[in-house]
Amino acid sequence: MNFILPEWPAPTRVNAVITTRIGGVSRGQYSSLNLGAHVGDDPVAVTQNRASLQSALKLSGEPLWLQQVHGCDVVEREQASAGCEADAICATTPGQVCAVLTADCLPLLLCDRLGTRVCAVHAGWRGLAGGVIEAALRRFDCPGDEVLAWLGPAIGPERFEVGGEVRKRFVEQNSEAEAAFRAVSGNHWLADIYLLARQRLAQCSVGFVGGGQYCTVSDPKRFFSYRRDGMTGRMASLIWIDPD
Template identity: 65%
Template sequence: MQLILPDWPAPSQVRACTTTRLGGVSTGPYASLNLGDHVGDDPACVAENRTRLRNELQLPAEPLWLTQVHGIAVAEERGGCADASVAFAPGTVCTVMTADCLPLLLCDRAGTRVAAVHAGWRGLLAGVIEAAVTRLGVPAAELLVWLGPAIGPDAFEVGEEVRTAFMTEDAAATTAFRPSPGGRWLADIYALARLRLARCGVTAVYGGELCTFSDAARFYSYRRDGVTGRMASLIWLAV
């Protein structure tokens, strides 16, 4: 199983990683470590993949699998419809699934609380990052954030309406868009997330270099493939 470990100065009791598509039993467009049970893959394969993940990471509990809806709800201790989750003690494994959208992992410098966030452009615009930062309940200067694999700025093409929506809320968002043929735009979801975090007062931000769209060997990409699997980004506090 190939995992990506955040390169950030988190306390030792904070454990975090993002999966790749390598190391599971799924086949076809889901090959091989698909962790999404909502994308059409064989449920038995998904279950085996999730078991392998738990064993590989020696997780203290089943990951907090969410039903992600591109909203701003933040879950705690139990799943349901939400696009972020938080934990304030060992025993909860905050988890989000992605295949182009941006996963963010957050912790405080003291290592007492963690969060995982799923942010596509709709969630970013709606304020899912702000909702998670607020729920963590510590000064923004005390937070560390890692940006996991997402669709890169050379591949994420959007319409004028997306650019306008972000610029209406923050004029600085213009720096996150480059012209693309046909009157469309290339959006930098990493830059948009950094702008949102900065507005919250969070400046200790790491990661943001990996593109799911351009690396088919390691990552699922919905924009590239349509029918595909899902990676997971997990963060928890060690017991």
Template identity: 50%
Template sequence: MTDWLIPDWPAPAGVKSCVTTRAGGVSQASFDSFNLGDHVDDNPESVAANRQRLTSSLNIQPAWLRQVHGVVVAHADPLCVVEADASWTMTPGVACTIMTADCLPALFCDRAGSRVAAAHAGWRGLAAGVLEATVDRLAVPANDILVWLGPAIGPQAFEVGPEVREAFISTHPETALAFVPSLNAGRFMADIYALARLRLAACGVTAVYGGGFCTVNDPRFYSYRRSARTGRFASLVWID
């Protein structure tokens, strides 16, 4: 699809990645139009048609997950939908696939292009360590890993309570830099991209690219905070 995003990161030539947008599908309002989520009360036939269009357009086998804001990293399997919030593979043509609508999608590869992974990082999963768990599962030195941070809620839109800030700074004090007081007393504006970079740096991964999006303010993307009844877009990474 012409309006899908191709991540701008120095991944090896054999590693491919893509982020879908709202456009180009068959779902009706309020899911219009390229909704890929089968858990949001969209018409199942529309979701199936959109997923088939994704598979055909990219010539890949997506490995879908049942995401639960946890830290489980599964082996990507197109034939089995498992409960996990990240997946990895070394198999060409199998796409590690994450669905989001404000949470942070993170795509991973090693510098050799021999393995890829994708993680779903809402604040709960991010605080619990889903990015670190994905790094561990890749089983290569941290300085051999590249990461691209995809479209998520931006720092001007992500207002959180003090419990969210505490969940991060209690284990990683340096993440205090990612929170600034909001106009509402006792609350904070959080930068999910900065949080991800700080947590990755703490485990030795510093080749981190992407960021700078805001799903709430960019109509190309679904946003749960903008509209609770909405679809999901996908971020995918695979070995060609």
């Protein structure tokens, strides 16, 4: 398997990993490490991929896989059930793995500087505009500057074309969002989802923000991309606290 490890000043007890599409058993459009059970892949292959991931990372238990709906609901890992509708998941109990699935949307990993709380966030443009980052940060019992954030692989600013209504929604909320959009033709714009997220994190005074250098659409060898392929798999972004 091929993983991306965040480069951030997280405490050593916090583990964070982002998968690529490399290292699984799925075939065709889902080749090869597809971890999404909702995208039309062979369920047996997905189960095997998930088991292999758990083994490779030496996880004490399987991640709780959410039913992501591009909303702003945040759940606690210790209280949530598999398949619950939410787009962010937090945990304070060591060994409880938080995970989100993506294939162009932005995966965001959060932890506090003491390593007492972690969170995984699925942030497409609808979730960003709706406040999913702010909702996740409200689960942290500390000032924003005590929180660390890592932006995982998402659609890059040269490939994320949106309509004028998307730009309007962000700019109406914050005029600084204008810097994240570049006109291309008619009422269409290229959007920088990384910058939009960084702006929101800055407004919440988050102390460290890293990542944000990938483009899922432009790197078919490493990343699934819904915008590029339509029918495709999903990568996972996972974060957990080491068991005591």
